[in-house]
Amino acid sequence: MFLAFLFLTHPNMMCFHNIHLMFHATVFLWVISLIFLKRTKSNQSTEGLLPPGPKPWPLVGNLPELITKKPFYQWIHGLMKDMKTDIACVRFGDIHVIPIVSPKISLEILRKKDATFASRPTSFAASMFSRGYKTAVISPFGDQWKKMRRILLNELLCPERHRFFHDKRTKEADHLLQYVYNKAKRHEYVDIRVAVRYYCGNVIRSLIFNKRHFGKPMPDGGPGADEIEHVNALFSSLEYLYAFSISDYFPQLIGLNLDGHETIIKAACETFKKFHDPIIDERVNQLRRENEEVGVHPEPRDYLDILIMLRDKNGRLVLTPDEIKAQLTEIMMAAVDNPSNAVEWILAEMMKNPEILQKAVDEIDYIVGKDPRLVQEADIPRLNYLKACIREAFRLHPIAPFSVPHVAMEDTNVAGYLIPKGSHVLLSRVGLGRNPEIWHKPLEFNPERHFDGGSSELALVEPDMRFISFSAGRRGCIGQNLGTVMTVMLLARLLQGFSWSMPRGLSAIDLVESDKNLNLTKPLVLQAKPRLPLSMYYV
Incomplete structure (x- = not known):
């Protein structure tokens, strides 16, 4: 009856005061009762060995907190801070969720126990976006995952293919420059969020479909309505893929749409089908027919x-x-978020710290030289200060609170604690990157902290897990090279091509995170002034 009362009285659920809600509440209690009756193993003998955490309610664990504490990731991090622990345990039904904010424990998970934590959780969102777990990133451990990961490594994201598609990526960097220039020459402000997401969407569409637009582009070269809808669906899918939905932990409730996530996920999937499927179906029929008939x-x-x-x-x-x-959709989802989020935050921080902006521009000018030319991917190894800015954005302003969950495939021991089979392990991007025991003044944007005094080339990968860029281990990001060049080229072209300033009348940028996610609360809007010869904006 506690849960029925909770659903009926919670402020966010007032609209459910009707027969429909009573039905859902009744079904929910019935399902929980079934879960209890089917449990074959009590946790009482092992709970003393689990990582510290909030006391769970009978049967449902910490489900009441999941419903009432929004956003839930903030509650988890606040709880761990109050408990002064680097590893915790929050239970939902029979599933233990294990958040971690320590580099040492993270490395134990990803290196020493990598094979044990090589699976992913199943959920409504993961199943929908992967079309029944047919992909390489969000599918659970098994033959299908091995097959698709091998294809990505050997066929799509290998060094040979990376070099082969160089010109497509460069062309999109050129288009970005032209798009922003068209805004600048009309004295229009530039919505940085639109520009960076437009660039990322175009790069990955060009790589996947050999086309920049699904529909007709805008006269200024910017995204049309179809591209905006497509990119919005990509970011919506990323936001709700692992969003602590009730049905992620109580799959018997899938279909009730208790938190509204299922509606959003279905809408995103329909958008992908609308834009992707006709292209893929037509190309499959064409190429396979030509191959069979003509050879x-x-x-x-x-x-x-x-x-x-x-x-x-x-x-x-x-x-x-x-x-x-399924796999092409997953690649699109994986390619757009990190570069766009990092660059928007970097430009916002540079408005607050103009000396950082000037150092980055000076480095580009020095590397490129006096002869007018645009920065290229070949320059990336020497753009260390630029990469330090990106590393700092990954550290301080990650795209998501946690990495993609790892699932324990057997009972194991980590940091002296029992991690039961089936546990969802969450490495905290926020907890690692803003850990005051690891970073001096962790909330300060300071690219200098990533230099150790040497002159060696900086990489965006962080092997010591002091923050998460591309993760690590056998479930780590396969597309590190693509992610690196997309992010560096995006930032480098924007800084090389334009002088940036705040809109007239604005004295400061509001560097406040959204209360729903880790994005800037308001999209960053700036004034761009061309700083290169006119001919370089039309390449």
């Missing part, structure tokens, strides 16, 4: 061509259309 093996134009024509050693096609659709 033609054309040079691939994009990722889609590669996946369609991929064959095993016996000449059999490797992937079904559904696998292709």
Whole structure:
């Protein structure tokens, strides 16, 4: 009855005071009773060995807190701070959620116990976006995951393919420059969030579909309505993929849409199907028909061509259309968030710290030299201060509170605590990057902290897990090279091409995080002034 009361009286649930809610509450209590009856193993004998955490309620664990403490990630981090612990345990039903804010414990998970934590949780969102777990990133451990990861490593994101698609990435960096210039010459302010997400969306669409737009572009070269809808769906899917939905821990409740997540997830999936599926279906039919009838093996134009024509050693096609659709959507989701979020935050911090902006611009000018030319991917190894700015954004302003969850495939011991089989382990991007025991003045944006006094090349990867950029281990990010060049080129072209200032009449940028996620509360809007010869904006 406690849960029925909770659902009926919680402020966010007042709209449910009707027969529909009573039905949901009744079904919920019935499902919880079934869970209790089916439990074959009591946690009482092991709870003393679990990491510290809030006392769970009978049967449902900490579900009341999941419902009432919003945003939930802030409650978890506040709880761990109050308890002065680097590892905690929050229980939902029979699932233990283990948040971690310590680099040492994170390395134990990703290195010493990597094989044990190589799976992913199942959920409504993960199943929908992966079309039934047909992909490489969010699928649980198993043969399908191994197959798709091997394809990504060997066929799409290998060094040879990375070099092959260099010109596509460069072309999008050129288009970005032209788009911002068109804004500047009309004395229009630039919505940085639109610009950086537009760039990321165009890069990955060009790599996957060999096209920048689904529909008609805007006269200024910016995103049209279709591109805006598509990018919004990508960011919506990322926000709700691992969003502490009730049904993530009580899958018997899938279909009731108690927190509204299912509606949002279905809408994003429909957007992907609307834009992706016709292109993929047409190309599958065309290429496979041509190959069978004519025996033609054309040079691939994009990722889609590669996946369609991929064959095993016996000449059999490797992937079904559904696998292709699922994997390409997942690549899009993985490619757009980190670069765009980091660069928006960096420019916002540079408005507050103009000396950082000037150092970054001076470095670009020095590396590029006196002869007019645009910064290129070949310059990235020497753009260390720029990469230090990006590392600092990854540290202080991560795209999400936690990394993608790792699932324990067996009972194990970490940091002296029992981690039961099936536990969801969450490495905290916020807790690691803002850990005062690791970082001096952790809330201060200071790129200098990433230099150790040496002259060696900086990388965006953080092997010691003091913050998370591309994660690590066998479930780490496969696309580190792509993520690096997208992020560095995005920032470098914006800084090389334009002088940036705040809109007229604005004295300071509001560097406040949204109360829903880790984005800036308001999209960053700035004034751009061209600083290169006119001919360089039309390449």
